[in-house]
Amino acid sequence: MLFHVRMDVHLPRDLPPEEAAEILAREKAYSQALQHSGKWRHIWRLAGEYANFSIFDVQDNAELHEILTGLPLFRFMKITVTPLLRHPSSIREDDS
Numbered sequence: 001m002l003f004h005v006r007m008d009v010h011l012p013r014d015l016p017p018e019e020a021a022e023i024l025a026r027e028k029a030y031s032q033a034l035q036h037s038g039k040w041r042h043i044w045r046l047a048g049e050y051a052n053f054s055i056f057d058v059q060d061n062a063e064l065h066e067i068l069t070g071l072p073l074f075r076f077m078k079i080t081v082t083p084l085l086r087h088p089s090s091i092r093e094d095d096s
Ligand SMILES: O=C(O)C[C@H]1C=CC(=O)O1
Pocket: 007, 009, 027, 028, 031, 043, 050, 051, 052, 073
């Protein structure tokens, strides 16, 4: 199942820089492992915002929930999920 996910990051101003750096390093490793697995298909920065648009390809809602709640930055994010399905006018052979 494909999902569009918007993640808005709000790091607290009083978060110690060393702690922030450690969380961001774990976030990057977590994200890149999921990208290598094919479950996190795309990630795009939103110009001018500390936010991204991502596309996930997962088994079901429960797997997406597990992935998103496992994000090291989860507690500092507002996450908006939109389920996707194939458009009837799409000319693509597959859903990639
Ligand atoms: O920077 C972000 O958009 C937040 C987060 C999502 C993946 C990642 O590496 O960082």
